[in-house]
Amino acid sequence: MKKTFYISLIFFCIIIFVSCHKTPKCDLAKNVTSSSINVIFKDSLSGKYLYDVSYPINNKDSLKILDPNGHPLFLLYSQQLIPNTSFRYWIINFGDVYIQQTDVNSFNTEICKRYIIQYGYNDYDTLKVCFKSTHIQCGSVFESLKVYYKNQLISTITNDTHSLITILKS
Numbered sequence: 001m002k003k004t005f006y007i008s009l010i011f012f013c014i015i016i017f018v019s020c021h022k023t024p025k026c027d028l029a030k031n032v033t034s035s036s037i038n039v040i041f042k043d044s045l046s047g048k049y050l051y052d053v054s055y056p057i058n059n060k061d062s063l064k065i066l067d068p069n070g071h072p073l074f075l076l077y078s079q080q081l082i083p084n085t086s087f088r089y090w091i092i093n094f095g096d097v098y099i100q101q102t103d104v105n106s107f108n109t110e111i112c113k114r115y116i117i118q119y120g121y122n123d124y125d126t127l128k129v130c131f132k133s134t135h136i137q138c139g140s141v142f143e144s145l146k147v148y149y150k151n152q153l154i155s156t157i158t159n160d161t162h163s164l165i166t167i168l169k170s
Helices: 002-020
Strands: 036-043 064-066 076-081 087-094 111-120 123-138 138-148 152-157 162-169
Touching: 036 076, 064 138, 123 162, 138 162
Parallel strands: 036 162
Antiparallel strands: 036 087, 064 111, 076 087, 111 123, 123 138, 138 152
16 A cells, blocks of 8 residues: 555656646747847938938938848838927838858857948948857847947847947938
8 A cells, every 4th residue: 555655656746847847938039040230320410310201311212231242131111209209210120130051150259240331322331240149048149249330339239139229320
């Protein structure tokens, strides 16, 4: 009788132990393969948004962002309300910052890339983006992601996959 009781107790303890040690659920997994940069463009002199929805200084349809190989990136646009007004401006999103075929080494060392911003026919700027990736329990993130504009650091994020930057164009 005691033997049956102990066997039942051990079996019960094993079931409880196994059921309590489940793998954590990743509801909002992050991954560097879906990384991006959101850009707000402003005029450095007036402080106005270059891509205002109602009264733009620049035409958003003329904007191109080229990857390090000179290929145009697909741009996503979202609107944001200008503080204390009823007007809106465009936030421009581009990515992927991390490219799986070429950037695997970013898990070992920092990688830097240059992107060309083409506002119009003869109007260019460059962004330098440097990142180091790391694995986390539910995916991967940038251990650090730094964005430089005109050789000045304008953004640093850690443990994330997206960055929001503001470019003050002169």
